[in-house]
Amino acid sequence: MRKEKEKIKIIPLGGLNEIGKNLTAIEYKNDIVVIDCGLSFPDDEMLGIDLVIPDITYLQKNIDKVKGIFLTHGHEDHIGALPYVLKEMNVPVYGTKLTLGIIQTKLKEHNLLSVVELKCVKPKDIVKLDNVSVEFIRTSHSIADSVAIAIHTPIGVILHTGDFKIDYTPIDGCVADLARFAELGKRGVLVMLADSTNVERPGYTMSESTVGETFARIFTNAKGRIIVATFASNIHRIQQIITESIKYNRKVAVSGRSMENIMEVAMELGYIDANKDVFINIDSINKYPNNRITIITTGSQGEPMSALSRMASSEHKKVNIIPGDRVIISASAIPGNEKLISKVINQLFKKGADVIYEALADVHVSGHACQEELKLMHTLVKPKFFMPVHGEYRHLKQHAELAVKLGLPSSNVVIADNGDVIEVTRDSIRKNGTVISGQVFVDGLGVGDVGNIVLRDRKHLSQDGILTVVVTIEKESGSVIAGPDIISRGFVYVRESEDLMEEARELVKDALKKCEEKHITEWASIKSNIKEVLRVFLYERTRRKPMILPIIMEI
Amino acid sequence: MRKEKEKIKIIPLGGLNEIGKNLTAIEYKNDIVVIDCGLSFPDDEMLGIDLVIPDITYLQKNIDKVKGIFLTHGHEDHIGALPYVLKEMNVPVYGTKLTLGIIQTKLKEHNLLSVVELKCVKPKDIVKLDNVSVEFIRTSHSIADSVAIAIHTPIGVILHTGDFKIDYTPIDGCVADLARFAELGKRGVLVMLADSTNVERPGYTMSESTVGETFARIFTNAKGRIIVATFASNIHRIQQIITESIKYNRKVAVSGRSMENIMEVAMELGYIDANKDVFINIDSINKYPNNRITIITTGSQGEPMSALSRMASSEHKKVNIIPGDRVIISASAIPGNEKLISKVINQLFKKGADVIYEALADVHVSGHACQEELKLMHTLVKPKFFMPVHGEYRHLKQHAELAVKLGLPSSNVVIADNGDVIEVTRDSIRKNGTVISGQVFVDGLGVGDVGNIVLRDRKHLSQDGILTVVVTIEKESGSVIAGPDIISRGFVYVRESEDLMEEARELVKDALKKCEEKHITEWASIKSNIKEVLRVFLYERTRRKPMILPIIMEI
Structure with a gap:
């Protein structure tokens, strides 16, 4: 025991x-x-x-x-x-x-x-x-x-x-x-x-300090603003950017919520070695010559709503990328983010920025x-x-x-x-x-309320959209009073496909008529009849499989 | 002029x-x-x-x-x-x-x-x-x-x-x-x-022949089957795999539609230097000892329906991965495919295969x-x-x-x-x-019939799903005869959210009643009332924004 x-x-x-x-x-x-x-x-x-x-x-x-x-x-x-x-x-x-x-x-x-x-x-x-x-x-x-x-x-x-x-x-x-x-x-x-x-x-993974050596080279001959995107939590990387900025008499501004949050914490707890007067508010960057400005920002993974992405797509309220800006993306791509990062790099180059990233220099370890x-x-x-x-x-x-x-x-x-x-x-x-x-x-706000069924539906909807078929049936006689109406989303351009939708409507009508003739009154059977006839028709005509959602109302 | x-x-x-x-x-x-x-x-x-x-x-x-x-x-x-x-x-x-x-x-x-x-x-x-x-x-x-x-x-x-x-x-x-x-x-x-x-x-990009040198090393000490995934069109890569196979007395089988197609073309046109008797049908691989078999296959990008992916997930009808199989992924990831490839590599390792890919050896140029x-x-x-x-x-x-x-x-x-x-x-x-x-x-089958509106709808549907609200209204009086019914897909687990849906239904009922009281009879107005009341309610309760599709039937 x-x-x-x-x-x-x-x-x-x-x-x-x-x-x-x-x-x-x-x-x-x-x-x-x-x-x-x-x-x-x-x-x-x-x-x-x-x-x-x-x-x-x-x-x-x-x-x-x-x-x-x-x-x-x-x-x-x-x-x-x-x-x-x-x-x-x-x-x-x-x-x-x-x-x-x-x-x-x-x-x-x-x-x-x-x-x-x-x-x-x-x-x-x-x-x-x-x-x-x-x-x-x-x-x-x-x-x-x-x-x-x-x-x-x-x-x-x-x-x-x-x-x-x-x-x-x-x-x-x-x-x-x-x-x-x-x-x-x-x-x-x-x-x-x-x-x-x-x-x-x-x-071996190289020392964090080797990135500082690269920064030193990049800062030496920079004539415009320097904008560095990195992981907000990489305090040591940020310290090195600040150290170089001080060396070259650049003020440092910060953009991006997580970067601002962590900088605040890091400053408060003494993890950043710099006088407070090194920092300026992002609103003040235009009060200084370009070669006196460093901006530290989020968005090193090309995240669509991040500060760097917004700068790259001219949606940032405070920072406009201009020719002469030197943008350093000090990170490597987390698998899955390659295309997002590439998009940002392309946009920055198009705006005339000089973009430096992992493929071009040792700006990350x-x-x-x-x-x-x-x-x-x-x-x-x-x-x-x-x-x-x-x-x-x-x-x-x-x-x-x-x-x-x-x-x-x-x-x-x-x-x-x-x-x-x-x-x-x-x-x-x-x-x-x-x-x-x-x-x-x-x-x-939901934790755990989305599971595999919901995800499967989202996947299905994302691929070929949805067709909703609505019909109102009189309870006693079982005969159709209104509809069938077909409304689609994410399936085809409705205007260009009016004929297709009209044909689909006729098919559903026929299916409903047959159900009535055969005295099929169970909703489940009627719905599965509608689904099947539409599924076959739409696949044959478009090779697509939209979600088909038949709704029957009874009065 | x-x-x-x-x-x-x-x-x-x-x-x-x-x-x-x-x-x-x-x-x-x-x-x-x-x-x-x-x-x-x-x-x-x-x-x-x-x-x-x-x-x-x-x-x-x-x-x-x-x-x-x-x-x-x-x-x-x-x-x-x-x-x-x-x-x-x-x-x-x-x-x-x-x-x-x-x-x-x-x-x-x-x-x-x-x-x-x-x-x-x-x-x-x-x-x-x-x-x-x-x-x-x-x-x-x-x-x-x-x-x-x-x-x-x-x-x-x-x-x-x-x-x-x-x-x-x-x-x-x-x-x-x-x-x-x-x-x-x-x-x-x-x-x-x-x-x-x-x-x-x-x-410089290395010569294609350097990949052959790597293959030579990999083939030398292989005791089981060798399975190589590469781009179907890379005839020279395929030639090198065949050459090594011949050297080590291995029969070559091919799996994957595009690989089979291109091999057929390449053989017919004389782009592959090998006797026909080197090749065997994929159905025959079990007639030979494992160390006498090479399989050339598609799926080097981890494409979900490709032959290699199907082997990795036990869905391939002809090839079961077994411990001792040596799988070579002779390609690099096209940006965007990193995670798919990684998934296949993990599955192959789990089945006991020895997996060799670009991170581990020079199997691609x-x-x-x-x-x-x-x-x-x-x-x-x-x-x-x-x-x-x-x-x-x-x-x-x-x-x-x-x-x-x-x-x-x-x-x-x-x-x-x-x-x-x-x-x-x-x-x-x-x-x-x-x-x-x-x-x-x-x-x-559609070329050009899906445009930005359809894609935007698919994106919307993919994120938070759809709520369809159906109501039947009597034309003359404007009063509700049936419904409102709410059906959702891709939004929440319906069973776990019955209360939420019931609340939503009540809100729509109220909105309809108000419309009736105010003699609002235009469908567009009624619909936008329904949409708005649901949008606000659902966002507040779930922080989600499903597509809301109100459908009114009139009798």
């Missing part, structure tokens, strides 16, 4: 077989430690969906055990689901200063700030829970204040690297705490969960470890068991192979899926069952 | 500010030479659209002058619009043997083969028209039998490079005819139109010239005027800059748009007016 209890459960509820909505529960006795609480963005099939968050049914069912949500850093795929999850499950949230600063803005928007307990931690801090303690360890990533999390349990240490890279020359001088990883490794780590994002890339950095982490930590996280299957698989190449027996490596329950003892690791997990769609 | 006539008009109707639907008209006196006739694939905004073809109104209006369509090679973005254009405008089509071979399959499908005049040409051939002659010059590209086209006119030569790269070791041994480009350059080329696709890439190759072409041809083609604006712009860096005055370079009329004389080039141009959408 005793042995039965000596188990740790690792239950990923998001972040596996996907890059996004990271959320992992680590359970030991009556402690559940939740690591991260992220969202993901909808893919092309999720029409109309705003956000996707993890299904937390398992946590809700075990709410008594959940001791808190422990955050590794402030990126959306690690914190974005918090407002939704905290509404269902109000537990303390632990994070470093900047991470909590970023969250506060979000919680305020959701009227949650006053009800949620935020606990600020520093690297090296240890939070003691009933049976386990949670330690934060400094790492480097494309956002400041990122940490790995080590959970110390009586049967061993579970180490979650969070998102990381190894940067020996980070902008804030705070190198990852390699010594602590080594120390943990020496004492023995039972399981390591590690970032797999860049496992396909050989070598990744925040994730490449193969050699992963090998370093594995070698320092020397875990007994390994579970790759933060990746699609291809990444998890290749990260598993990397671990095996470094000497780990393949039986000590587990490639898991969201919802799997991974049971770990002192000397074993295995999948044992699953819990409810999945995607919860956020659409407007 | 005489001088007035001494003009060449270059009229691009597709291919500028886009990569796709290439079609350029070169007009001199009563000759119009049409170069290429391609399609493009719909972007994300073109919901439900199958293909996009160029608007050829200008050619139809000047049909008497159109002497033929002259093809540079057999890729879809250069030939794909032919079946649609030839239905509107039956003119001779000139192309090299393989190009015409590929077209024939298409024309057969459209029942056009017997009515269209196909004229087979070879590199160095010259076709004489009334006032100009058209010369074909061998180039290299990612499809065999590609050519550049030189149009000799009394006032000078117009050279269109087509899509090209410089490959000194091409698979068929036929190097681009650099000597002829040099000769033309020496005699004087008035205008060059050149491929801009890879202008952002420094250096581009078919387009990088910067150093472009410089070579410019240096050989030394055109008086230059017009970059085959690219988005960013590419055209940078290609223009490249030409200027090589010494061309910037006033001799024209960046044009589709529909521009570029007038060239012996010593001038300028834009002078525009003609009708644009995108014609093909959706099912």
